[in-house]
Amino acid sequence: MIVALDTETFYSDEVSLKVQGIYQYLRHPQADLYLLSVVTDTGLEWAGHPKDFDWSQIVGEDVTWLSHNAAFDSMVVERMQELGHAPEDIVIKEWVCTADMAAALGYPRSLKEACQQMLGVELSKTVRDNMKGKRWGDMDIFFQQDVIKYAIDDSRYCLRLYQEHGDKFSKFERDISYLTRSMCSEGVPLDKEGIDRAITTLQTEIWEAKINIPWADREAILSPGAIRDECKKVGIWAPNSFAKDDPEAEKWEDEFHLQHAWIKAVRSYRRANKHVATLQAMRSRLREDGTMPYSLKYFGAHTGRDSGDAGINLQNLPKGEILGVDVRSMIRAPKGKTFVICDLAQIEPRVLHWLAGDTKMLQYIREIPDLYEAQARAWGLYSKDGALKDTDKALRHQIKQLALGLGYGMGAKKFASVSDVEPAEAERLVKMYRSKNPLITKLWRDLEDNLRSTAQDPNDTDAHFPLPSGRTLTYRKVSVDHGGLTAMIPRQGQMMRLGFWGGVICENLVQAVARDVFMDCCLRIAKLNETLYCPIIMRVHDEVVCQTIDDGTADLALEAITHIMSTPPEWAEGLPLGAEGSLSQCYKK
DNA sequence: CGCTGCTGCGCG
């Protein structure tokens, strides 16, 4: 039996997933978990208060549950169990998230968008919008009927999405989807006192910054207009952009920051404010047991990478100390436990050479542990005996920059600006990179040719790029606009037409394959738990943070995890992986 | 007031 299940809960501007995080939201004094809707493929359609439902109807060995956003609904059911509105002993064979499924198949996640794209059905969210700010008791009988109808509809469409597309949602992807949910609901351990101290430190920074900003009392502190006005007032020129990495802004800052304290103060204010918000979110989401559950969008990027969600993003915590505060270190193992932190070394350039079929480079990479030295030797730029990192740091740095950007078609102009070399030198380096890597430039051309011919295919203008893991990267409705190629991909919750060319497709493929390699490792680490318990508590694209059950198993776990991450998946024969692991009490760079 | 888009900044 297949069971689609949806829940409706009170939400408002002040009480929401985004404000409190899922755990505190469901336990907020104003929370109301008022409706459950259940639709099965055997004809059952039910909606009402969860305590009135006969849960035994949908429990059993051969039952698959579905929800559109199972991460949410599973937490709601857990809360219903705490409240005595659902039985404690529910056993579920599999709980599939159809939002995750939509994302994995290359569509937007929301039920509305997914139904439009995958079923050709237009859904109205008017009822849901009107539910905002209302508890069940606040609704009149007519609106309650609307809500019940709406909730049943949601479950019907959730079921239909699965019935029509479920066969394309592979075991591999379902397992990752499930692993993501369980990881996030377990959460990460936090250093509560450390967070409080860090917040105080940053608030002092904010206060000091404000003292140095003349317009702080009358205008928005970060207003570009206010900053320009101040420049005019004191008689100095202003850059077009104030971005930290903008060369013009850098010059402006260098020239004037000594005479005008507000220049540095604005930057400090912006950064302190940003990070204090992160710390406050962490603080407010902390549970009694010292852990913080969090959200992660499985397949948040169209390439398959995870992305952050619901107010706090553990994928972009700053590295090292900023304004006297190390945000990462607030994620701290409790006494007696240890983190195993392990990442895939330079996964993307390795995948790039592998996809390009550059066997000569792959051989160098296998023999030389330092990827950049391997590249330097393969390209004939280095032939001495010693390790490059000991003998020529400057060359190694340059190779690193080349490997990072030039593999995806970056031009000389852009390279000059990001790597700080003269335009003529950038020109030479770009030419050199391309001449030394003919297989990579061929890959760009092949991918672009593929896209271009798809645009002209009268039967199917969707471009499908099969990946080694078995999944497919899809660009829909490819067309030629003004000579350039465009296609539809999911972006910001909806299908969006964007421009593409060989370099971009190449980068997307590399990112997607790197993601599959990484997730394959994660699944193998999860399997390790059967013999050596050390669950993953965080994933950051190519890095896992695992937590040992006790210090005694830390060395064993480190060895096992590093071994797993150095071993390519079955479907990636010949891909040379490297892994770097360490033990730590806290999350760090 | 709410929505959308942009900038700035953090990560891989």
Next chain:
DNA sequence: AAAGCGCGCAGCAGCG
């Protein structure tokens, strides 16, 4: 002919 890419969040500005 020429082109690095993928995200989220805070704050601000402009629009209706």
